Amino acid sequence: MPYSVVGKSVKRVDAVAKVTGKAKYTDDFFERDMLVGKILRSPYAHAIIKSIDVSKARALPGVEAVLTHLTVPKVKFPTAGHPYSLDPSHRDKADRLILTDKARFVGDSVAAVVAVDELVAEKALKLIEIEYEVLEALTTPEAAMREGAPLIHEDCEQNILASRGYSFGDLEAAFSESDFVFEGEYETSPVQHCHLENQVSYAYLDGEGRLVIVTSTQIPHIVRRIVGQALDIPWGGVRVIKPYVGGGFGNKQDVTIEPLNAAMTLAVGGRPVKLELSREEAMIDTRTRHAFKFRIKTGLTKDGKINGIYIAAVSNTGAYASHGHSIASSGGGKFRYLYPAQAMKYEPVTVYTNLPVAGAMRGYGTPQIFFAYESHLDEIAHKLDMDPIELRQKNFVQVGHVDLLSKNRILSCGIRECVAKGKELIRWDEKRELYKNQSGDKRRGVGMACFSYASGTHPVSIEVAGARIVMNQDGSVQLQVGATEIGQGSDTVFAQMVAEVLGLPVEMVHVISTQDTDITPFDTGSYASRQTYITGMAVKKAAEEVKAKLLDFVWGMTDIPAETLDLRERNIVFKHNGEVVMPLEQAAMQTYYDTVFGRPLTSDTSNNARVNAIPFGVTFAEVEVDIKTGKIEVLEIYNVHDSGRIVNPQLAQGQVHGGVSMGIGYALSEQLLFDEKTGKTLNNNLLDYKLPTIMDTPDIGVGFVETEDPTGAFGVKALGEPPVISPAPALRNAVFAATGVALNRLPMNPQRVFEKFKQAGLI
Amino acid sequence: MAKKISFTLNGKAVNFEVDVRESLLDVLRYRLGYTGVKKGCGVGECGACTVLVDGMTVDSCIYLAVWADGREIRTIEGIAQDGELSVVQQAFVEEGAVQCGFCTPGLVLTTTALLESGREYTREELKRELSGHFCRCTGYKNILKAAEKSLEAGKRQCEE
Ligand code: FES
Numbered sequence: 031m032p033y034s035v036v037g038k039s040v041k042r043v044d045a046v047a048k049v050t051g052k053a054k055y056t057d058d059f060f061e062r063d064m065l066v067g068k069i070l071r072s073p074y075a076h077a078i079i080k081s082i083d084v085s086k087a088r089a090l091p092g093v094e095a096v097l098t099h100l101t102v103p104k105v106k107f108p109t110a111g112h113p114y115s116l117d118p119s120h121r122d123k124a125d126r127l128i129l130t131d132k133a134r135f136v137g138d139s140v141a142a143v144v145a146v147d148e149l150v151a152e153k154a155l156k157l158i159e160i161e162y163e164v165l166e167a168l169t170t171p172e173a174a175m176r177e178g179a180p181l182i183h184e185d186c187e188q189n190i191l192a193s194r195g196y197s198f199g200d201l202e203a204a205f206s207e208s209d210f211v212f213e214g215e216y217e218t219s220p221v222q223h224c225h226l227e228n229q230v231s232y233a234y235l236d237g238e239g240r241l242v243i244v245t246s247t248q249i250p251h252i253v254r255r256i257v258g259q260a261l262d263i264p265w266g267g268v269r270v271i272k273p274y275v276g277g278g279f280g281n282k283q284d285v286t287i288e289p290l291n292a293a294m295t296l297a298v299g300g301r302p303v304k305l306e307l308s309r310e311e312a313m314i315d316t317r318t319r320h321a322f323k324f325r326i327k328t329g330l331t332k333d334g335k336i337n338g339i340y341i342a343a344v345s346n347t348g349a350y351a352s353h354g355h356s357i358a359s360s361g362g363g364k365f366r367y368l369y370p371a372q373a374m375k376y377e378p379v380t381v382y383t384n385l386p387v388a389g390a391m392r393g394y395g396t397p398q399i400f401f402a403y404e405s406h407l408d409e410i411a412h413k414l415d416m417d418p419i420e421l422r423q424k425n426f427v428q429v430g431h432v433d434l435l436s437k438n439r440i441l442s443c444g445i446r447e448c449v450a451k452g453k454e455l456i457r458w459d460e461k462r463e464l465y466k467n468q469s470g471d472k473r474r475g476v477g478m479a480c481f482s483y484a485s486g487t488h489p490v491s492i493e494v495a496g497a498r499i500v501m502n503q504d505g506s507v508q509l510q511v512g513a514t515e516i517g518q519g520s521d522t523v524f525a526q527m528v529a530e531v532l533g534l535p536v537e538m539v540h541v542i543s544t545q546d547t548d549i550t551p552f553d554t555g556s557y558a559s560r561q562t563y564i565t566g567m568a569v570k571k572a573a574e575e576v577k578a579k580l581l582d583f584v585w586g587m588t589d590i591p592a593e594t595l596d597l598r599e600r601n602i603v604f605k606h607n608g609e610v611v612m613p614l615e616q617a618a619m620q621t622y623y624d625t626v627f628g629r630p631l632t633s634d635t636s637n638n639a640r641v642n643a644i645p646f647g648v649t650f651a652e653v654e655v656d657i658k659t660g661k662i663e664v665l666e667i668y669n670v671h672d673s674g675r676i677v678n679p680q681l682a683q684g685q686v687h688g689g690v691s692m693g694i695g696y697a698l699s700e701q702l703l704f705d706e707k708t709g710k711t712l713n714n715n716l717l718d719y720k721l722p723t724i725m726d727t728p729d730i731g732v733g734f735v736e737t738e739d740p741t742g743a744f745g746v747k748a749l750g751e752p753p754v755i756s757p758a759p760a761l762r763n764a765v766f767a768a769t770g771v772a773l774n775r776l777p778m779n780p781q782r783v784f785e786k787f788k789q790a791g792l793i
Numbered sequence: 794m795a796k797k798i799s800f801t802l803n804g805k806a807v808n809f810e811v812d813v814r815e816s817l818l819d820v821l822r823y824r825l826g827y828t829g830v831k832k833g834c835g836v837g838e839c840g841a842c843t844v845l846v847d848g849m850t851v852d853s854c855i856y857l858a859v860w861a862d863g864r865e866i867r868t869i870e871g872i873a874q875d876g877e878l879s880v881v882q883q884a885f886v887e888e889g890a891v892q893c894g895f896c897t898p899g900l901v902l903t904t905t906a907l908l909e910s911g912r913e914y915t916r917e918e919l920k921r922e923l924s925g926h927f928c929r930c931t932g933y934k935n936i937l938k939a940a941e942k943s944l945e946a947g948k949r950q951c952e953e
């Protein structure tokens with residue numbers, strides 16, 4: 031069916047506000063006489079707090095309160111931005127206190143000050159005296175799992191947070207029936223989200239004594255719940271407001287500063303307190319991407335059909351659980367869709383260490399596992415002397431496949447078409463041939479890598495989304511959703527969906543971008559690439575409800591049965607021929623002021639989606655490797671996605687550009703570095719942490735294969751996170767093709783590449 | 794120590810007393826309410842806080858407010874004239890160069906300065922000029938397109 035607004039590159043609904051500086055973010059709001067909160071951080075990676083003396087700090091003029099673990103509620107709470115579960119065994123690990131009594135990483139929050147300004151607050155922090163009993167810093171999973179290692183959290187033996195995996199089929203049989211069994215080991219490094227806006231919030235008690243928190247978050251309704259849990263107060267007594275957000279990428283799908291900010295305002299009788307992290311703080315005390323180590327075994331027939339897959343994974347979650355084992359689980363789960371084998375075993379273990387806390391980050395475990403597996407596949411293709419594309423094609427999933435464990439069914443799959451398109455874009459065959467036998471100092475190669483993902487979290491978590499629409503007298507509408515715009519463009523996509531159903535121009539759909547848990551319909555938030563797919567269902571449902579009510583109303587006005595009517599271009603029309611019955615505005619006006627039937631049209635709806643559409647895609651990349659320096663230059667890179675129908679091509683391309691750029695950083699330069707002895711972060715600033723600049727970013731090519739998934743509104747599937755998944759393995763495979771050297775550890779920065787080349791005898 | 798300074802802010806004269814330790818960023822944001830000036834790092838690494846000082850781009854977080862004395866400051870709030878988007882703003886909207894928007898004011902100002910310089914830039918030069926700005930959302934592609942479009946549109950305006 032042709033659509034009039036869906037599928038068009040309409041301009042972002044918030045673009046003008048953002049280019050004029052009028053878009054207001056959390057720190058752009060002021061309360062009168064706002065106090066400033068600051069955090070005292072542990073200098074030790076692992077230490078028990080023996081005693082704290084705050085008397086000097088408290089006595090400093092301008093200090094309004096000093097908080098320690100002794101003054102805040104002693105309730106352990108979880109921080110991951112997951113929906114609450116009624117099943118206690120399915121809840122996130124509650125291992126956090128607002129201020130800790132034991133430091134578990136360098137930078138852990140051990141005390142806090144509220145003062146009249148920043149300078150006083152900083153001064154006061156220096157006056158807090160703490161006596162520590164220093165314990166061994168466990169900075170690697172190996173050290174943490176060692177027999178006799180001190181426990182970071184008392185209730186986790188060997189510092190293992192969890193180790194639940196999965197297995198199906200007879201793997202032994204699958205391997206013994208195989209002609210070859212290949213093995214490989216792969217490793218990734220921790221990286222940081224580096225959204226441009228750091229974590230910031232302010233909190234106060236309003237006139238009714240309700241706790242109000244304005245914060246830069248992806249998950250306002252979850253913040254409300256977790257602040258309630260942390261402070262042990264009724265959840266309904268907390269009001270969370272989310273203005274524009276300067277990027278999140280999963281880091282703001284976690285509750286980091288809000289409980290402490292709430293405790294701060296309570297400590298000063300409800301006066302407004304602002305808590306803002308500096309870049310340096312945000313890079314150690316929010317979240318990072320889990321570093322993984324993988325051991326993989328794959329059994330295949332000699333013509334390349336995969337019989338069985340074994341994957342062992344060690345995931346380093348740092349000092350607190352946050353999303354913890356969900357990352358390893360989710361990576362392993364989303365991986366399963368791409369190459370369904372008859373037998374598979376996944377054995378992940380998530381380990382606590384004394385390092386900054388790892389949590390959700392765009393891709394949620396999949397960039398790690400696909401780096402490992404897609405690298406592994408290229409080595410297999412090499413050994414079988416087979417084209418890497420051919421090997422994959424023999425094993426791709428088919429439409430109709432039902433995943434044994436999640437029971438999710440593949441109803442649309444464009445991976446083959448994506449690969450075909452990418453292959454053409456990069457001129458694969460020609461370049462593979464051209465770059466076959468190189469020997470100079472600069473060598474070129476092309477590589478590719480694929481992925482599968484998911485749209486939302488079903489069946490792991492609930493997928494409830496809310497939408498509310500109110501139609502105005504002129505036929506324009508307001509739309510409110512609980513899902514948050516954080517830059518990805520969801521507000522614009524929702525406006526397009528509503529405009530499509532109601533026959534309106536997009537400008538007549540006003541999306542209220544601010545979420546306020548007292549007012550906004552319930553939705554768990556922005557994560558898991560769920561907004562267009564999951565919240566989109568609720569938005570479409572709400573728009574259809576308004577449409578049905580309106581056509582019914584017109585029936586009452588005109589005696590023309592509702593089912594013969596439709597909405598088009600701001601008119602009520604006959605469905606069969608488009609003839610105008612009356613302007614929309616006339617009907618809308620009547621709904622307000624009809625003396626008998628006047629009743630403005632609204633819809634307030636919720637949708638609980640129990641489906642999941644699987645998106646697919648591929649990266650193709652061409653590199654030039656400087657053998658002498660180990661520098662890798664990306665010459666061309668293309669991402670081709672099957673994300674179902676694309677609602678807004680320009681915004682969708684933008685999502686892919688950003689994801690690919692993040693993927694290139696992950697592949698080539700980004701890495702948080704720690705001192706192995708002390709656990710101290712060495713590069714928590716934007717100078718030493720190598721985030722790609724415009725100079726490091728090649729021209730990024732984008733393609734879409736538009737399948738139509740029957741479960742999504744308008745046929746959509748997820749797109750937000752997927753672009754970041756496959757660039758790293760594609761680049762690694764391109765380097766492998768160029769040099770024959772297998773770089774199985776990220777990032778592939780010049781130093782590491784140089785060392786590898788040296789080992790391989792290239793230098 | 795306080796010092797009285799006067800400068801022009803988006804075309805208006807401002808007389809103001811500042812602490813000599815205060816950054817221009819803090820004065821603009823927190824004392825004068827120009828919140829379009831963003832803070833992404835506070836130490837000169839990200840470019841989000843860019844303003845124009847006598848037409849030159851400056852990281853206002855590492856520029857002392859007292860240095861603004863006698864100068865002409867322009868922030869993002871002063872770029873649109875009479876409610877009309879500037880050529881640069883228009884290009885950023887059209888090219889999809891805006892996502893979360895946090896880097897946007899700074900990039901619009903740098904591009905504005907490039908346009909006003911009247912010079913021509915190759916793509917590589919342009920990239921170099923924009924490389925003081927981090928953007929984590931866009932992969933820079935549409936930003937580069939918007940900047941190129943701005944400069945072309947600016948050139949056409951000059952020729953007309
Ligand atoms: S805030 Fe000034 S450069 Fe980052």
Ligand code: FES
Nearest residue numbers: 893896928929930
């Ligand atoms: S648009 Fe988000 S940082 Fe540039």
